[in-house]
Amino acid sequence: MSIRFTRTSPQVATIAFATGPVNLVTAETASQLAAVVEELENDSQLQVLVFESDIPDFFLNHFDLAHLADFPAPQDGVHAWTDISLTLSRAPYISVGKIRGRTRGGGNELALSFDLRYASLEKAFFGQPEVGTAVVPGGGGTERLPRLIGRDRALEAVLTSRDYDAATAEQWGWVTRAIPDAELDSFVDTIVERLAAFDRAALATAKRMVNRAVLPPDADLVTAYEEFLHTTTLPGYLARAASPAPTGEQALRLEYDLGEFLGLAALRRAAAAE
Template identity: 45%
Template sequence: MFDSADPDFFLAHYDITWDPADTISMPTDGPTGMHPWLDALARLSRAPVVSIAKVQGRARGAGSEFVLACDMRFASHERAVLAQLEVGLGLVPGGGPMHRLPYLIGRGRALEILLASNDFNGELAERYGYVNRAVPEAEIDEFVDTIADRIASFDKSALAETKHHVDEVTLADYSLMPAALDEFWRSVAREGALRRLGQAIKDGLQSRSEVELDMGNYLAGLDAASSGK
């Protein structure tokens, strides 16, 4: 089970101030032969164990990608926020949400999440199927512990084999994902993305600020702000 000790953030997003060259050059020596981020997500999804994300803060961008790679997702009704923010910043998502969301929620809703770059609270995320369900904050710890303990009490071979057969029809071929990550790196260097990212950093991106806390609303006006309109 994965959770976070930070009440505001499960996993915020990729650190866009980090030198891209350092990330791009990471060795691709994992079992899948893909970039370590894609390798970790693919291995998590296909591991013969059950992974559960308990989301009680914000999970956007890479945070959302990690949550989507887990087998199950439970969100705090009051505190969870999920989003794929990349398109709102002029970027292409790189960690495979285009290949995971359609299997979970259908093409139309996947495109809405990806292209509108809006924040989804726990209630709406549950309605869309972005998460398994939203649980009241006061009850989520007990709820997730109970379901995790119940699953863990069952025969491990039966669990692994059943998950494997579900994976066969619900997980995209991970060989599709490197092309999207390459497109992410190309998009980072485009003029429009650099302008939007520069404005967002100036306004508080990458710090515990209103930009990070209320990203969905902030992105709605970012293009005009970054263009000086």
């Protein structure tokens, strides 16, 4: 299983990501998450949905691009990853991310659709690495991130493909709060307990009212995924995809320091072309 779903009470449920070793977003992740989120649409009691990870050092990583063709087919013109984020943004329950580890690409874009994001100060890192691999964000990074951190910071994050630590993410507004790791569980538990004790209709109505002011248009998110898919057909990406992919320990080390690796790799390619 790529995700673990737990119902701790009628009001509270948890989804944990569990695709070892680095929590890539796979076709199975997308399919299983879409099924759970769809089922919860008809849940009349749920008030808080918590997202966390069972994989140390990785909350939810980027797409498994090598197997992109296996991802669920679009329904009514909307791809599954886009539909999941749209559903979460508008669901009557409150989605809460308890983020430890690296959160990049499609994983970061999913986190951006959560209502609240609490990050481990020491262990959470965020990034949009797509441009560094010759594609573009397709899951809402270019639509949601500028609304949170501003145009120039969003451009820096997207164009440089760097990793950002939790302290910077909090300062910029990328996350709700960065909490010392030893306090993260208890802090989120307190928030969840408080929300679960409130009136469900009031929570849902307040969320809907705030949404009117800040959510990007659905059509922009749908278009973004199509633009992402298009870039996977262009020469820049195809040339990189044709190169031998690292394996084993080398691949694992790359995922730990992906933001730094992408910058160094680009500089090496530029130097070789001179």
